[in-house]
Amino acid sequence: MAAYVVRRLLHMVVALFVLATLVFFLTRALPGGPFDREKALPPEIVHNLETHYGLRQPLWRQYLDYLGHALRGDLGPSYSSPTDTVTALIARHLPVSAELGFWALLVAVGLGIPLGVLAAWYHNTLIDALATFVAVLGRSVPPIALAPLLILVFGLELRWLPVARFDTPAQRVLPALALGLGMAALIARLTRSTLLQVIREDYIRTARAKGLGEWRVVLVHALRNALIPVVTLLGPLAATVVTGTFIVEFFFAVPGLGRYYIVSISNRDYPVIMGTSLLFGAVIMTANMLVDVLYSWIDPRIRLD
Amino acid sequence: MVTRSLPAADVPGPPEGLWRLALRRFLRNRLAVASLVFLVLLTLAAVFAPLVAPRPYAADDLLAAYAPPGPGYLLGADFMGRDVLSRLIYGARVSLAVALVGALISLAIGLAYGITAGYRGGRWDRLMMRIVDVFYALPTLVVVILIMVYFRAGQPQSFTGIKALLNRWDDALGGLLFIFVGIGLTSWLQMARVARGEALALMNRDFVQSAVALGASGPRVVLRHLLPNLLGPCIVVETATIPSYILTEAFLSFIGLGVNPPMPSWGAMINEGYQAMRSYPHVILWPVLALTATVLAFNFIGDGLRDALDPRLGDPS
Numbered sequence: 001m002a003a004y005v006v007r008r009l010l011h012m013v014v015a016l017f018v019l020a021t022l023v024f025f026l027t028r029a030l031p032g033g034p035f036d037r038e039k040a041l042p043p044e045i046v047h048n049l050e051t052h053y054g055l056r057q058p059l060w061r062q063y064l065d066y067l068g069h070a071l072r073g074d075l076g077p078s079y080s081s082p083t084d085t086v087t088a089l090i091a092r093h094l095p096v097s098a099e100l101g102f103w104a105l106l107v108a109v110g111l112g113i114p115l116g117v118l119a120a121w122y123h124n125t126l127i128d129a130l131a132t133f134v135a136v137l138g139r140s141v142p143p144i145a146l147a148p149l150l151i152l153v154f155g156l157e158l159r160w161l162p163v164a165r166f167d168t169p170a171q172r173v174l175p176a177l178a179l180g181l182g183m184a185a186l187i188a189r190l191t192r193s194t195l196l197q198v199i200r201e202d203y204i205r206t207a208r209a210k211g212l213g214e215w216r217v218v219l220v221h222a223l224r225n226a227l228i229p230v231v232t233l234l235g236p237l238a239a240t241v242v243t244g245t246f247i248v249e250f251f252f253a254v255p256g257l258g259r260y261y262i263v264s265i266s267n268r269d270y271p272v273i274m275g276t277s278l279l280f281g282a283v284i285m286t287a288n289m290l291v292d293v294l295y296s297w298i299d300p301r302i303r304l305d
Numbered sequence: 306m307v308t309r310s311l312p313a314a315d316v317p318g319p320p321e322g323l324w325r326l327a328l329r330r331f332l333r334n335r336l337a338v339a340s341l342v343f344l345v346l347l348t349l350a351a352v353f354a355p356l357v358a359p360r361p362y363a364a365d366d367l368l369a370a371y372a373p374p375g376p377g378y379l380l381g382a383d384f385m386g387r388d389v390l391s392r393l394i395y396g397a398r399v400s401l402a403v404a405l406v407g408a409l410i411s412l413a414i415g416l417a418y419g420i421t422a423g424y425r426g427g428r429w430d431r432l433m434m435r436i437v438d439v440f441y442a443l444p445t446l447v448v449v450i451l452i453m454v455y456f457r458a459g460q461p462q463s464f465t466g467i468k469a470l471l472n473r474w475d476d477a478l479g480g481l482l483f484i485f486v487g488i489g490l491t492s493w494l495q496m497a498r499v500a501r502g503e504a505l506a507l508m509n510r511d512f513v514q515s516a517v518a519l520g521a522s523g524p525r526v527v528l529r530h531l532l533p534n535l536l537g538p539c540i541v542v543e544t545a546t547i548p549s550y551i552l553t554e555a556f557l558s559f560i561g562l563g564v565n566p567p568m569p570s571w572g573a574m575i576n577e578g579y580q581a582m583r584s585y586p587h588v589i590l591w592p593v594l595a596l597t598a599t600v601l602a603f604n605f606i607g608d609g610l611r612d613a614l615d616p617r618l619g620d621p622s
Binding site: 011012014015018022023026029136140142144145148149151152156239242243246247251262265266268274281284285288 | 438439442443444447448450451452455548552555556559560561562572575578579582583586589590596597600601604608
């Protein structure tokens with residue numbers, strides 16, 4: 001177990017290192033420097049600025065510096081708002097995205113698990129077929145299509161909910177749905193199929209033989225074990241939350257990091273793009289690792305390799 | 306007098322092959338067949354777009370900007386007065402090309418890499434899969450965005466050598482080349498893992514072991530025994546992955562890193578529609594529906610293929 005965790009950690013460190021290297025060299029390969037202006041700066045000033053930002057040192061030295069700074073949480077200055085560092089921008093926008101991600105996960109789990117239980121409970125009936133169909137639909141309508149649909153239906157047509165900003169609770173509903181419904185569909189599907197498998201196990205028969213009510217058998221004995229594989233979804237879900245926020249925050253004008261990422265891509269604000277990419281990568285990789293470790297800890301039958 | 310015929314199963318006949326059996330099972334899945342018909346029609350419309358589309362995709366008429374759906378413009382017109390239906394049809398070219406090329410690249414590289422690792426086994430396998438593990442850990446969309454930012458940065462005329470050549474080809478393809486590259490660079494990793502797992506399992510099976518024991522050459526073992534037997538599961542996985550290629554392209558075009566305007570892409574159309582969503586919701590609705598229907602169709606076909614090719618994988622029912 002310990003050896004496995006250590007190996008996974010090592011993997012992650014190597015992957016992060018690869019991502020940071022990719023990020024660094026892509027940044028350097030990009031045309032144009034931070035000091036390009038409409039009106040050319042005097043060469044002496046450019047020289048001084050380049051010295052100040054360490055751009056006149058050999059590439060390997062810059063690379064090591066970048067890694068060292070990144071490790072200490074310093075991702076350099078932003079081009080488009082020079083008074084801000086990338087780290088400060090991230091600190092300002094990340095909490096909003098994290099909150100949106102939390103609500104989305106709540107939607108995913110809160111809708112997905114009941115829907116899956118319902119489908120398994122009424123297995124092979126119309127309700128099951130309906131729940132399964134809804135799940136397939138949810139899986140196939142990605143945020144880029146779901147967000148405008150939600151805005152059109154609930155915001156502009158029915159006028160039930162606000163379609164932009166992120167200040168009041170009501171404004172959080174549609175973004176959380178846009179981000180969470182697809183994941184709810186995945187969870188529902190997996191909950192249904194694992195629940196149907198678990199129901200056939202001996203200990204379920206024992207529980208029934210003891211005379212426990214059907215509700216208790218399914219919701220306590222079966223569901224608890226059926227949810228184990230659902231944990232594996234949390235890794236991919238973290239990735240979905242992170243990349244989903246790009247689109248959802250954009251559509252709903254949520255001032256989070258995802259929207260800022262898209263904006264800085266349009267602005268070609270390279271340090272922000274690179275720093276944020278590094279952060280997103282680190283978040284997704286950490287989530288994946290935690291899920292794998294958590295999974296092997298919950299279910300000791302999983303072979304660790 | 307009526308003679309009762311025997312039930313079909315009792316009649317001895319030539320045994321049905323795996324693929325024929327799979328085809329029969331697939332054809333029984335109505336959703337999957339309907340999806341296939343939809344995609345075939347979409348493909349035909351995309352291939353023959355100049356004949357099918359009512360107007361050229363870039364033909365604008367500012368007097369008709371945001372025209373509602375009607376006889377002149379069946380699905381309405383966009384902010385430049387371009388026919389939405391025509392742009393949808395041409396946009397299907399982009400989505401389907403990405404689906405096809407993404408799948409081909411992923412299968413070609415992933416199968417070759419994965420089978421090599423699984424067939425070689427031992428140290429080679431460990432080394433090759435360690436490399437895949439590291440790259441697999443990288444978040445796909447972020448890597449694709451970085452690659453696209455790199456390719457799309459700066460003035461193309463300042464490029465030299467190979468990058469200038471690539472840029473010319475990319476221009477000729479309306480910006481599709483770099484999308485292919487971005488998706489291709491990341492898509493084969495999963496396929497390599499699947500193919501390697503299947504190849505490794507097959508290498509331990511008796512029929513492969515006896516072929517090896519009889520002195521079958523490497524290429525023979527790979528082409529005759531491994532490839533045909535692992536193709537099924539790999540195709541199932543690939544079909545399930547195709548929607549993610551389509552969505553990646555839609556996303557890239559949505560944020561302006563995808564196809565070059567005025568070439569229409571559903572993602573770019575969603576962005577254009579978003580700008581005027583409050584007043585003219587029809588402009589965003591059609592590309593959203595087209596994208597959803599296409600992804601849905603691929604998912605239904607994927608499920609159908611999975612049930613047909615490998616019934617063990619399906620949901621218990």
